[in-house]
Amino acid sequence: MHIHILGVGNLGRYIAYSLVRGADRPKVTLLFHKKELHREWKKSEGTIQMIQCQMLARPGFENKPLNHFKVEDIPYPGPRAPPIKHLIVTTKAPATAGAVHSIKGRLSKDSQILFVHNGLGAIDEVTDKVFPDPKTRPYYWAGVCEAGIYGHGPFQVVKAGEGPLVFGHSGARSCEVPDDRDNSFDLDFLHTLLATHPLDARLERPERLVYKQLRKLVVNSVINPLTAMYRCKNGEAFTRKEGQQLRDALVEEAGAVVRALLATRDDVAVKADFWGDGLRNYVEQIAYLTRENKSSMLQDIEAGRKTEIDYINGYLVRQAKRLRLPCEHHERIVQQIKELEANDAL
Ligand SMILES: NC(=O)C1=CN([C@@H]2O[C@H](COP(=O)(O)OP(=O)(O)OC[C@H]3O[C@@H](n4cnc5c(N)ncnc54)[C@H](OP(=O)(O)O)[C@@H]3O)[C@@H](O)[C@H]2O)C=CC1
Numbered sequence: 001m002h003i004h005i006l007g008v009g010n011l012g013r014y015i016a017y018s019l020v021r022g023a024d025r026p027k028v029t030l031l032f033h034k035k036e037l038h039r040e041w042k043k044s045e046g047t048i049q050m051i052q053c054q055m056l057a058r059p060g061f062e063n064k065p066l067n068h069f070k071v072e073d074i075p076y077p078g079p080r081a082p083p084i085k086h087l088i089v090t091t092k093a094p095a096t097a098g099a100v101h102s103i104k105g106r107l108s109k110d111s112q113i114l115f116v117h118n119g120l121g122a123i124d125e126v127t128d129k130v131f132p133d134p135k136t137r138p139y140y141w142a143g144v145c146e147a148g149i150y151g152h153g154p155f156q157v158v159k160a161g162e163g164p165l166v167f168g169h170s171g172a173r174s175c176e177v178p179d180d181r182d183n184s185f186d187l188d189f190l191h192t193l194l195a196t197h198p199l200d201a202r203l204e205r206p207e208r209l210v211y212k213q214l215r216k217l218v219v220n221s222v223i224n225p226l227t228a229m230y231r232c233k234n235g236e237a238f239t240r241k242e243g244q245q246l247r248d249a250l251v252e253e254a255g256a257v258v259r260a261l262l263a264t265r266d267d268v269a270v271k272a273d274f275w276g277d278g279l280r281n282y283v284e285q286i287a288y289l290t291r292e293n294k295s296s297m298l299q300d301i302e303a304g305r306k307t308e309i310d311y312i313n314g315y316l317v318r319q320a321k322r323l324r325l326p327c328e329h330h331e332r333i334v335q336q337i338k339e340l341e342a343n344d345a346l
């Protein structure tokens with residue numbers, strides 16, 4: 001088994017490290033899209049290290065760095081780029097379609113792609129811009145990662161929060177439940193992912209995966225922009241007085257859009273999870289459990305990077321427009337975050 005990783009940032013490094021620590025020990029190749037990565041790779045002496053957060057205070061007790069990786073440039077330097085059979089894409093949502101496009105020539109119907117990113121809509125872009133033809137489209141998997149990972153040193157990542165990687169067969173469009181009879185998946189790839197113990201990878205049926213993606217979308221659509229706007233940790237998103245009404249309105253609007261997206265599903269219990277106090281309490285619980293974290297959106301704003309707002313609140317706004325539902329609070333917050341992006345990038 002040979003797995004390529006596209007998007008060699010925090011999550012990509014964590015997944016690459018976990019794969020070679022897993023029971024199957026696949027060959028793992030990191031795809032480098034810029035020269036700086038080679039410089040950093042040299043500094044780390046060609047190793048990746050994953051440190052458990054609690055071990056940071058105990059130097060000498062960290063996991064050993066691992067050196068079982070190959071690296072390859074994008075574009076491939078040789079005359080004929082070998083095909084990629086198993087790919088894990090861990091770019092941020094806005095970069096995903098462009099990144100996959102840059103290695104399109106190496107992918108085919110025989111390839112398996114696992115996408116792991118926050119938000120929704122990036123897979124739709126890959127389908128539209130890279131693989132519009134279903135006859136040549138790879139088999140898609142999507143994952144929701146509940147662990148918290150941040151960078152520490154050259155190719156060194158810290159696992160700050162435990163959580164599984166929930167994954168399953170994905171449709172070519174977000175929220176689409178793919179045909180169960182499509183069994184063209186690669187059993188070895190599935191087995192390798194499930195055998196990757198540090199990832200705590202859990203396979204879900206497609207409709208359950210969509211449910212998990214939507215729950216995460218709602219959580220991110222409330223916690224991320226509020227923490228970015230108020231420059232606060234996740235815990236404060238629910239404890240501060242300021243913005244209480246806005247927070248409740250965001251939960252309510254997001255719930256209504258998601259319920260409409262699930263309208264064709266006859267699973268009443270699932271739809272009930274996106275109603276009123278239950279949904280609000282769920283978001284509050286995640287804010288509490290991750291209370292010491294800085295959300296990824298706040299981190300992006302602080303670093304002057306583009307955020308994933310278009311794939312989180314922006315996704316909800318686009319769906320609300322299509323379904324003719326009100327979504328003014330999310331629409332406004334998208335604008336506010338874009339203004340912050342523009343100001344902080346100056
Ligand atoms: N870190 C975490 O704890 C978790 C992250 N996630 C989600 O996972 C996704 C990735 O997050 P994270 O790893 O933290 O983000 P990072 O920014 O650390 O990693 C993304 C990587 O993709 C690279 N990239 C950008 N464009 C391309 C391209 N065209 N080709 C190849 N690589 C490219 C980036 O490089 P460059 O520096 O050039 O931009 C960067 O190294 C996000 O959607 C995030 O929300 C989900 C759960 C947990």
Ligand SMILES: CC(C)(CO)C(=O)C(=O)O
Pocket residue numbers: 118219220223224234286290293294295296297
């Ligand atoms: C769950 C949460 C809010 C944890 O920080 C997250 O996913 C993010 O920051 O993007």
